[in-house]
Amino acid sequence: MTASVSLPWCGGEGLLPSWVKDPKNFSLLINARGESLTDKPAFSAAVKRRRCLVPADGFYEWKTIRAGKQPYFVRAKSGGPIAFAGLWETWMGPNGEELETAAIVTTRANRTLDEIHDRMPVVVPPEAFNLWLDCANVDVETAMTLVTPAPDAVLEAYTVSSVVNRTANDNPALVEHRSPADEPALERKPAQKQRAKKDDGQGVLF
Numbered sequence: 001m002t003a004s005v006s007l008p009w010c011g012g013e014g015l016l017p018s019w020v021k022d023p024k025n026f027s028l029l030i031n032a033r034g035e036s037l038t039d040k041p042a043f044s045a046a047v048k049r050r051r052c053l054v055p056a057d058g059f060y061e062w063k064t065i066r067a068g069k070q071p072y073f074v075r076a077k078s079g080g081p082i083a084f085a086g087l088w089e090t091w092m093g094p095n096g097e098e099l100e101t102a103a104i105v106t107t108r109a110n111r112t113l114d115e116i117h118d119r120m121p122v123v124v125p126p127e128a129f130n131l132w133l134d135c136a137n138v139d140v141e142t143a144m145t146l147v148t149p150a151p152d153a154v155l156e157a158y159t160v161s162s163v164v165n166r167t168a169n170d171n172p173a174l175v176e177h178r179s180p181a182d183e184p185a186l187e188r189k190p191a192q193k194q195r196a197k198k199d200d201g202q203g204v205l206f
Contacts, residue, residue, distance in 0.1 A: 005077035015043045015092045015103035015144055023091065023099075034107040034122055034147035043103075044089035049138045051132050053124060054084040054104055058175065060164060061157070063116040071117055071164050073175045074157045077122060082155075085132055110149035112138060123150040198202060 020043070029042055035049040045092025058075030076082050085105040092098055105122045113120050124132050128146055130164050131138055161178045 006205050014101060015042065015046070015087060015089055016099060016101040017044075018089050018091055028101065029103050030104045031119075031121075032110060034085075034144075037105065037144070037147070045089055046089055047143070049135050050088045051135055052086040052102060053089045053129060053133065054086040054102065055081050056084060056146060058082055059121060060160070060162075061117045061120075068079060068178060068201065069161060069165075072157045072161050073109045073160045074113065074120075074155055075175075076154060077156045083124045083126075083129065085124050105147060107147055107149055110155075111152045112150075112155050116157060122147050123154065 013032040016023055016026065016028055017030070020026045031039075032043050034094060058073055061072050061074055063072060086102050087105065088102040088204045090099060090100050096103040106119045107122050108114075109116070109118050109120045124146055132143055132146055135143075158177045159180055160175060161173070161182075164174045
């Protein structure tokens with residue numbers, strides 16, 4: 001599952017557990033499998049105490065076909081925003097650094113999406129927002145009842161242009177419906193090699 005959202009209030013996209021000693025040696029966890037939240041050390045504390053919602057207009061998913069991978073955009077049939085179940089953590093560095101990160105909880109795909117991909121984000125309906133967010137009064141067993149596929153009638157999926165595969169592209173046209181038959185007419189520019197950046201001595205967190 002690949003969401004079409006970024007988390008600007010977090011240190012990048014993905015969760016960094018609080019117990020990680022050196023972030024440079026740890027790959028951020030973008031998705032958290034709902035079936036194992038209470039078992040995995042990376043998520044077991046967060047699902048009890050640090051549940052959150054990730055708002056989005058929808059998300060992209062790719063279906064493997066003979067010609068390659070066909071991108072789809074998945075959104076609410078109502079056209080409104082949706083909320084993914086998420087988990088967040090605060091990582092504290094040895095010199096007082098503080099970084100907030102998050103991951104999106106996933107589950108098995110519903111019948112609307114299972115022909116495209118076998119996983120999907122957990123979509124929390126508005127009437128269950130408090131149930132997921134109230135970590136102080138709602139225990140993890142109760143909250144976990146929300147970790148299920150969205151009802152089949154809630155979402156719709158349609159094909160979009162393969163230009164979405166290029167991270168440099170970012171405009172409203174990316175979520176417009178486009179038939180795979182239109183793809184040969186799309187402009188395809190060869191990938192350009194990027195020059196290696198010089199180390200300016202500042203260092204990076206990841």
